[in-house]
Amino acid sequence: MPRFLQVVSVTEAVHIITSIAAPVSTETIPLEEAGGRVLAEDVTADLDIPGFTRSVVDGYAVIAAETSGAGEALPAMLRCTGRVLMGEGTTAPIRRGECVYVPTGGMIPPGADAMVMIEYAEELGDQVLVQRPVASGENLILQGEDFAAGAPVVSSGTVLSPQDVGALAAVGRTRVEVFKRPLIGIISTGNEVIPIGTKPTGSQVRDVNSYLCRAFAESSGCRTRSYGIVRDDEETLAAVLKKAAAETDGVLISGGSSKDARDHGATVIAKAGSVLVHGIALAPGKPTIIGKAGDVPVIGLPGHPASAYVVLMVLGAHLLGGLTGGGPRPSRVESAVLAANIPSARGREDYVRVRLDRREGEAPVATPLFGKSGLLNTLIQSSGLVRVPAGAEGLEAGTPVEVLLW
Amino acid sequence: MPRFLQVVSVTEAVHIITSIAAPVSTETIPLEEAGGRVLAEDVTADLDIPGFTRSVVDGYAVIAAETSGAGEALPAMLRCTGRVLMGEGTTAPIRRGECVYVPTGGMIPPGADAMVMIEYAEELGDQVLVQRPVASGENLILQGEDFAAGAPVVSSGTVLSPQDVGALAAVGRTRVEVFKRPLIGIISTGNEVIPIGTKPTGSQVRDVNSYLCRAFAESSGCRTRSYGIVRDDEETLAAVLKKAAAETDGVLISGGSSKDARDHGATVIAKAGSVLVHGIALAPGKPTIIGKAGDVPVIGLPGHPASAYVVLMVLGAHLLGGLTGGGPRPSRVESAVLAANIPSARGREDYVRVRLDRREGEAPVATPLFGKSGLLNTLIQSSGLVRVPAGAEGLEAGTPVEVLLW
Numbered sequence: 001m002p003r004f005l006q007v008v009s010v011t012e013a014v015h016i017i018t019s020i021a022a023p024v025s026t027e028t029i030p031l032e033e034a035g036g037r038v039l040a041e042d043v044t045a046d047l048d049i050p051g052f053t054r055s056v057v058d059g060y061a062v063i064a065a066e067t068s069g070a071g072e073a074l075p076a077m078l079r080c081t082g083r084v085l086m087g088e089g090t091t092a093p094i095r096r097g098e099c100v101y102v103p104t105g106g107m108i109p110p111g112a113d114a115m116v117m118i119e120y121a122e123e124l125g126d127q128v129l130v131q132r133p134v135a136s137g138e139n140l141i142l143q144g145e146d147f148a149a150g151a152p153v154v155s156s157g158t159v160l161s162p163q164d165v166g167a168l169a170a171v172g173r174t175r176v177e178v179f180k181r182p183l184i185g186i187i188s189t190g191n192e193v194i195p196i197g198t199k200p201t202g203s204q205v206r207d208v209n210s211y212l213c214r215a216f217a218e219s220s221g222c223r224t225r226s227y228g229i230v231r232d233d234e235e236t237l238a239a240v241l242k243k244a245a246a247e248t249d250g251v252l253i254s255g256g257s258s259k260d261a262r263d264h265g266a267t268v269i270a271k272a273g274s275v276l277v278h279g280i281a282l283a284p285g286k287p288t289i290i291g292k293a294g295d296v297p298v299i300g301l302p303g304h305p306a307s308a309y310v311v312l313m314v315l316g317a318h319l320l321g322g323l324t325g326g327g328p329r330p331s332r333v334e335s336a337v338l339a340a341n342i343p344s345a346r347g348r349e350d351y352v353r354v355r356l357d358r359r360e361g362e363a364p365v366a367t368p369l370f371g372k373s374g375l376l377n378t379l380i381q382s383s384g385l386v387r388v389p390a391g392a393e394g395l396e397a398g399t400p401v402e403v404l405l406w
Numbered sequence: 407m408p409r410f411l412q413v414v415s416v417t418e419a420v421h422i423i424t425s426i427a428a429p430v431s432t433e434t435i436p437l438e439e440a441g442g443r444v445l446a447e448d449v450t451a452d453l454d455i456p457g458f459t460r461s462v463v464d465g466y467a468v469i470a471a472e473t474s475g476a477g478e479a480l481p482a483m484l485r486c487t488g489r490v491l492m493g494e495g496t497t498a499p500i501r502r503g504e505c506v507y508v509p510t511g512g513m514i515p516p517g518a519d520a521m522v523m524i525e526y527a528e529e530l531g532d533q534v535l536v537q538r539p540v541a542s543g544e545n546l547i548l549q550g551e552d553f554a555a556g557a558p559v560v561s562s563g564t565v566l567s568p569q570d571v572g573a574l575a576a577v578g579r580t581r582v583e584v585f586k587r588p589l590i591g592i593i594s595t596g597n598e599v600i601p602i603g604t605k606p607t608g609s610q611v612r613d614v615n616s617y618l619c620r621a622f623a624e625s626s627g628c629r630t631r632s633y634g635i636v637r638d639d640e641e642t643l644a645a646v647l648k649k650a651a652a653e654t655d656g657v658l659i660s661g662g663s664s665k666d667a668r669d670h671g672a673t674v675i676a677k678a679g680s681v682l683v684h685g686i687a688l689a690p691g692k693p694t695i696i697g698k699a700g701d702v703p704v705i706g707l708p709g710h711p712a713s714a715y716v717v718l719m720v721l722g723a724h725l726l727g728g729l730t731g732g733g734p735r736p737s738r739v740e741s742a743v744l745a746a747n748i749p750s751a752r753g754r755e756d757y758v759r760v761r762l763d764r765r766e767g768e769a770p771v772a773t774p775l776f777g778k779s780g781l782l783n784t785l786i787q788s789s790g791l792v793r794v795p796a797g798a799e800g801l802e803a804g805t806p807v808e809v810l811l812w
Binding site for chain 1: 437438440441442452453455456457458460462490491492493494495496510511512513547551552553559560566567568569570571572573574575576578579580596597598599600602603604605606607608609610611612613614615616617618620621622624625632638709710711715718736738739740741778780781782783785786812
């Protein structure tokens with residue numbers, strides 16, 4: 001029998017989800033397509049980056065000691081023996097009394113150990129008057145200073161940002177190994193649920209959750225496949241779940257908000273594999289189910305879209321993040337001061353929607369929007385969620401809080 | 407002639423970019439594909455959502471006044487005249503002395519104005535003993551309470567979040583009008599720049615910027631097309647820019663970091679259209695160019711990838727956001743306390759890379775990573791950027807700052 005409403009903590013639920021959500025397999029793709037994907041190898045530098053000591057200014061490569069004491073009144077006089085061109089090497093060493101023009105990014109000739117900026121030098125024929133001293137190493141990037149050959153550059157499990165992609169380009173990776181994007185099966189249940197193109201009659205409601213789950217899973221780096229709307233009927237749901245588990249890497253079932261429907265979900269998951277959690281100390285979201293159909297992880301979400309979305313953010317993100325290999329995508333958060341008390345029962349994590357009012361020069365104010373968790377409009381008209389920890393009996397007005405922004 | 411290094415403020419530069427970056431055109435797509443896209447219409451509710459007054463609990467629909475004074479010792483006794491099934495309507499009105507079983511999400515029968523939770527009621531044959539009073543409206547969501555027919559739901563210019571997609575599903579939008587994803591042309595210039603699959607010799611460097619720009623533009627909701635690596639040669643660059651401007655909606659050219667190359671960029675853009683800005687009070691990023699090739703907006707970025715990335719975040723985001731119709735994508739930010747002084751010249755916006763150290767129960771500490779802005783490794787090994795406003799002569803240790811996270 002499923003553990004029916006043997007309520008576990010959010011922390012424990014996250015731990016259980018994480019333990020059953022591992023990345024599936026890897027593939028090698030062109031770097032051009034790698035932005036936002038999850039790296040599945042540890043990449044190191046193939047050679048020193050930069051491969052040569054380069055200038056970061058336009059000016060003259062010099063032996064720093066020869067500029068010691070130089071000033072406008074008494075400039076150091078050096079003979080300019082040549083110009084380094086961009087993209088070309090230079091092997092002729094600088095000798096005492098000499099300098100070489102080097103543009104920004106150009107290679108420093110052997111023997112030179114600093115660059116004098118062009119602003120502090122004056123050319124007189126083949127002589128250069130240096131009007132400021134430079135220290136050894138000044139205005140240079142040394143060979144291998146960015147990445148030494150063999151040094152770690154980007155590690156496995158990284159969700160590749162544009163900068164990561166740039167770093168992989170710098171070390172010459174035209175192709176990289178990434179985790180495959182997991183395929184998530186989405187099942188909507190409920191006798192009252194109808195396709196969104198239909199006009200509801202009686203107490204029918206449109207299938208919001210399929211779209212919510214799909215968009216959430218895709219924004220978390222997954223692909224999705226919809227298994228449609230299933231009536232509250234054990235046999236039908238069992239058949240659809242079996243098919244989804246055979247074809248996908250993870251399944252999201254959205255309830256059936258009635259008690260009968262909730263019971264069906266747990267029974268069907270138990271028969272298809274096992275129910276690991278049924279009931280979480282979380283509001284909204286208490287009747288959430290975590291289980292497996294065969295080896296495929298399944299989350300049973302509440303039927304109310306607004307509750308389902310909180311469960312997706314708090315728990316679903318860990319399932320999808322585990323399957324992608326990159327972990328849950330970080331939320332945007334904003335610090336604020338609570339405008340009103342939030343009452344809460346100790347032992348339960350509450351997520352309360354808030355409206356943020358930003359004020360110039362002061363901390364933003366987060367006003368709790370209480371009321372009906374079944375309303376969809378507050379999901380898009382509020383700014384985000386404030387979490388009331390399980391150990392607290394609510395939060396008092398004036399408390400600094402972190403708002404998880406939508 | 408271009409306005410060469412007639413330095414403008416970041417605010418002015420953003421204003422100029424925004425004025426030349428308008429969304430291109432729109433297309434109608436299935437809602438399934440709309441997550442992350444930018445809505446190009448104002449969507450209103452097609453009918454009342456919910457379309458009927460519904461219960462948010464499992465229990466009994468009652469006339470609230472009849473439960474007045476009810477308690478465990480003296481329950482109100484009502485005759486249960488039926489059960490509402492999920493997805494089915496009910497038209498038989500409740501009369502005085504009656505109640506009807508309604509599951510969560512079910513329709514409230516006419517005449518009833520509250521729900522008694524099943525936990526506070528006891529069935530005895532066809533009688534129900536109600537052990538707590540309920541107020542009128544309790545445990546209900548009224549018809550149209552979520553969205554009244556005709557009410558605004560999601561407005562044009564919204565980057566569609568999963569919740570927005572859910573709300574569009576609720577109002578029956580199987581297809582929505584969105585702005586087309588703009589196509590961004592990417593040109594890399596510099597005689598020293600080579601394809602990343604090549605092993606650099608002499609002072610050659612791999613083409614990091616094409617990959618950086620591509621990944622940044624795609625993470626901002628754009629498509630991209632690469633125009634390869636162009637030598638520092640006015641005629642060649644002019645031909646490539648002309649082709650890119652004819653085929654795309656916006657162009658990013660990354661410098662040539664040498665002074666000669668920078669000059670070429672401005673000259674070529676001026677000849678293809680106009681240079682609106684050349685030089686911004688921004689560090690790193692001063693030599694940035696903003697202009698147009700024909701009617702197509704162009705940004706000329708610095709050649710150093712680390713500088714180029716700051717310019718993409720501070721200015722490029724406004725170009726891409728304007729072209730997508732959704733505005734610049736919001737950055738994740740984190741409040742922190744500065745660990746060391748940041749010196750800065752008044753009149754210039756400085757962006758300094760910082761490392762964030764998070765500590766339990768205290769504000770995170772942001773340690774500035776000074777040094778060479780040409781280094782790529784600090785772009786991926788730091789946490790983000792702290793902005794020093796143009797009006798400040800630096801920031802002192804201990805100052806609260808907002809870190810723009812990578």
